[in-house]
Amino acid sequence: MFSRTLLCLLVASASSAALADTVWLKNGDRLTGTIKLFDGGKLLLETDYGGSIPLDWSKIATLESSQELLVKQSDTAGERAKTIQRSDDGKVILANGEAPKTVEMASIQQIIKPKPFVEDFVWKGNVDLALDYKRAESDTDDYDIDLKTQARHGRWRHNAAAEYNREFQDDVRTTDNWKAEYALDRFFTDKFFWQGRLEYKNDKVEELRRQRTIGTGPGYQFWDDELGAFSLAALANRSDYEYDTGRKDSFYEASLKWDYNRYLIGKTVELFSTGEVGRPLSGDADYSLDADIGLRYKVTDWASLNMKAERDVVSGAEGSLDSTRYTLGFGVGW
Structure with missing residues (x-):
C-alpha cells in the first residue's frame, strides 16, 4: 500500500x-x-x-x-x-x-497566450474608488465610484458601466451626478461586431439635468488578448436632454465610441481610456464629449492604485457643460 x-x-x-x-x-x-x-x-x-x-x-x-x-x-x-x-x-x-x-x-x-474567438464564458471588470477629504480654509469632501464590467459568452458580449460623483466645498454641493450604461455586442467574425447601447445620466447641479441615449451601429475589435483590448464603434444615436428650466430637447446624432486598455511593464501598469464623441444631426448642441484616460498600478493580482482624468463636454446647447475631474484612488479587479 x-x-x-x-x-x-x-x-x-x-x-x-x-x-x-x-x-x-x-x-x-x-x-x-x-x-x-x-x-x-x-x-x-x-x-x-x-x-x-x-x-x-x-x-x-x-x-x-x-x-x-x-x-x-x-x-x-x-x-x-x-x-x-x-x-x-x-x-x-x-x-x-x-x-x-x-x-x-x-x-x-x-x-x-492565444485567445480563442469563441469562449464559453469570460467575465472581467474592475471597481475604482476615490475619496478626498480636505480640511483647510476651504473644506472639501469628494467621492468618486466607478464600475466597469464585461461578460463574453460565445459570440455575444455584454458591457456595463456605472459611475457616481459627489463633491462638497464648505458644505455646499458643487458636484452630484451619476450615470449608467449597458451595451450588447454581437460578433459576426473575430473582429466585426454590431452594438446596441443604452445610457442614462443624471445631474443635480448642472443646468443639463438628464441625458438619455439609445444607439446602434457597427464596431471593430482591433485586438483583445492577454495584453489588453481596443475596439471602436460607429453609432447612430437618439438623445434626449432635459434642463433645469424644464425645457426638453431631442435629436439624432452620429458618434464614435472607443474602449482601450494596454498592460505595460510585465502587466504591472495598465493604461486605459474609454469615451465617446458625437455630433448632433439636429438640435442646438454642436458636439458632445464624454471621455476618461488613466493609469492603474497593480499592487497585487486583484488590487490596484489608479489615477484618472475625466472630461465631459456638451457644446452649443442651452445648458452647455464643460467639466474636468482628476481622481486618485484604490481599485479592485477580477
Missing part, C-alpha cells in the same frame, strides 16, 4: 514537472513555473514559490514551454507554437506540428 502511494506521488510529481515551463538564465540558474507573457523586455513567470516574477529578457539564455503560445517577431506577424523547446543560448525552437523552427530570442517581440 505504501509503495503504491509512493508511486502515485512520484508519477504526479513527474507529471507536474513535465507540464511546468522552464527558463534558463545566463548565470546558470534555472526557474520553473508558467509563462504568462513576454512584453516590453520582461518575461512574466508565474511560480508557486514566488508568485509572478518579471525576468529581464536579456538575462535569459533559453526556455521551454509545453503550452500553446503566440510568438510574435513583429507587430503584425506571429506564429502559434504548440510548444517551445530549448535550444542553444540565445535561441528557442518553435514546434507547431510541422517542421520545428529555430529563432533568435533577440528577434522575438512578444509572447502571449
Whole structure:
C-alpha cells in the first residue's frame, strides 16, 4: 500500500514537472513555473514559490514551454507554437506540428497566450474608488465610484458601466451626478461586431439635468488578448436632454465610441481610456464629449492604485457643460 502511494506521488510529481515551463538564465540558474507573457523586455513567470516574477529578457539564455503560445517577431506577424523547446543560448525552437523552427530570442517581440474567438464564458471588470477629504480654509469632501464590467459568452458580449460623483466645498454641493450604461455586442467574425447601447445620466447641479441615449451601429475589435483590448464603434444615436428650466430637447446624432486598455511593464501598469464623441444631426448642441484616460498600478493580482482624468463636454446647447475631474484612488479587479 505504501509503495503504491509512493508511486502515485512520484508519477504526479513527474507529471507536474513535465507540464511546468522552464527558463534558463545566463548565470546558470534555472526557474520553473508558467509563462504568462513576454512584453516590453520582461518575461512574466508565474511560480508557486514566488508568485509572478518579471525576468529581464536579456538575462535569459533559453526556455521551454509545453503550452500553446503566440510568438510574435513583429507587430503584425506571429506564429502559434504548440510548444517551445530549448535550444542553444540565445535561441528557442518553435514546434507547431510541422517542421520545428529555430529563432533568435533577440528577434522575438512578444509572447502571449492565444485567445480563442469563441469562449464559453469570460467575465472581467474592475471597481475604482476615490475619496478626498480636505480640511483647510476651504473644506472639501469628494467621492468618486466607478464600475466597469464585461461578460463574453460565445459570440455575444455584454458591457456595463456605472459611475457616481459627489463633491462638497464648505458644505455646499458643487458636484452630484451619476450615470449608467449597458451595451450588447454581437460578433459576426473575430473582429466585426454590431452594438446596441443604452445610457442614462443624471445631474443635480448642472443646468443639463438628464441625458438619455439609445444607439446602434457597427464596431471593430482591433485586438483583445492577454495584453489588453481596443475596439471602436460607429453609432447612430437618439438623445434626449432635459434642463433645469424644464425645457426638453431631442435629436439624432452620429458618434464614435472607443474602449482601450494596454498592460505595460510585465502587466504591472495598465493604461486605459474609454469615451465617446458625437455630433448632433439636429438640435442646438454642436458636439458632445464624454471621455476618461488613466493609469492603474497593480499592487497585487486583484488590487490596484489608479489615477484618472475625466472630461465631459456638451457644446452649443442651452445648458452647455464643460467639466474636468482628476481622481486618485484604490481599485479592485477580477
